[in-house]
Structures are given as C-alpha cells and as structure tokens.
Amino acid sequence: MTAVRPSLRVEKRLLAAGRVTVIGMDEVGRGAIAGPVAVGVAAVTLDVGRVPQGLADSKLLSAARRTELVPVVRRWARTAVGMASAQVVDEQGIVPALGQAGAAALGSLVADGLDLEGAVVVLDGSFDWLSRAVPPTMHPPTGSLDVVVRVKADRDCASVAAASVVAKVERDSLMTTAHEDAPHYAWASNKGYGSTAHYDAIRAVGAHDLHRKSWLHQASSVALDGFDELEVVGR
Structure with a gap:
C-alpha cells in the first residue's frame, strides 16, 4: 500500500490563527479483542521543523519502518502515549476508555512541562471522545481545552500521523511482550x-x-x- 504523505498545512493554519501548540492525537487498538487501547499525542509549535521523511499514518507503514520512525518523531515533536486496560474497556466501554487513554497521554505531556494554555488538539475521526475525559485540573486557566475533530487526520496531518506511529509501536511492543x-x-x-x-x-x-x-x-x-x-x- 502506498503511503499518503501528511503535511503541516492544518497545523500551520491553526498556529497562524494564534494557537501556541497543536497536539495531534490518534488511537490504536480500538478494534482489538485483547490488550489495552492506546492513544498517542504529538505536540508541535511554530518552530516545528520539516515533516520527517517517510512519516505516514501507522496503518500504511511496515512494522520495521514504524520502529525506525519513533526516535525521529520523538526528536521532531513532543510525544507521549496513554493507555486504558482491557478491564477499563469491559467496565466502562470503549469510548470512556479512549478518553482516559487520551487524557493520560496529555497528562504525560503536561508532567513533562507542556503548557496547555493556547493549545488545540487535532483528533482523528468524527467524534470527540476526549473532552469529557480531560479533568478540570488540566484545563487551561482561560477555559476548556480546545479539541478539533478531523476525518482522516492520521493520513493528512503530520502531527496526528506521528501520534499514530508512537502509539502503534508502543502498543505492539506491549502485546509482543x-x-x-x-x-x-x-x-x-x-x-x-x-x-x-x-x-x-x-x-x-x-x-x-x-x-x-x-x-x-x-x-x-x-x-x-x-x-x-x-x-x-x-x-
């Protein structure tokens, strides 16, 4: 399958409109019958460099290529992965589990020093499963975290593609172990x-x-x- 090369067009438009940080977000493992659901995030700012060569939606890349890209992506953007266990999926359902995993990924970025003030999350898909799961303590002082949903964002937006790659590699490693x-x-x-x-x-x-x-x-x-x-x- 030929990979579609993502760009920073959407991210740069949001940054030009006054956003300080754009956080791409994507999930992995939603349809599995075993293992956690994983959500990756990749945060970029105005000084973001060129899109890493060969970056694409994780589903369009070989396992070897995804693994090669992880250290490149981690140097290019601030990344994190959050997970919600199979038990959470069973007890609360897949949508709350996705939200918990996404909030955990964001929490890792915040713990690493990322300020969510002026940030926007670009979430792959057509439904916002994140907003309700983000605790008030993580909201910027000026209000709730801004979330934009975009169909095929993992294909078109470099930050979301990067998020999909780090999430896929981390979850695959867990299942292999x-x-x-x-x-x-x-x-x-x-x-x-x-x-x-x-x-x-x-x-x-x-x-x-x-x-x-x-x-x-x-x-x-x-x-x-x-x-x-x-x-x-x-x-």
Missing part, C-alpha cells in the same frame, strides 16, 4: 486482534486477563461457537 507469557494466542503476530489462531486459542484454553471479556461474548457466533462461559487463564 505479553506473547512471551501466553504464546498460544499468537499476540506477537495479531497484536490482540481477532485472527483465526487467536480465536482457536481462546476455544482451546479460555480467555486471558488481557482479553476484553465483554467483546468476546459479543463476538460472532461463528468465531466463538461453543462458548457458554469464558474461563480466565494466565495473568
């Missing part, structure tokens, strides 16, 4: 998504603590035929 303790689920290859091997392993040995149990119960009858209750195994 988890594979070492539970190799039968093939997480090193499927990263927690619902592959045939993944579902076969759930049938054979039951569900792991990293599985989103509510999602397994709601999965297709073909994928999970024969499940009455899901026994939790592992950690």
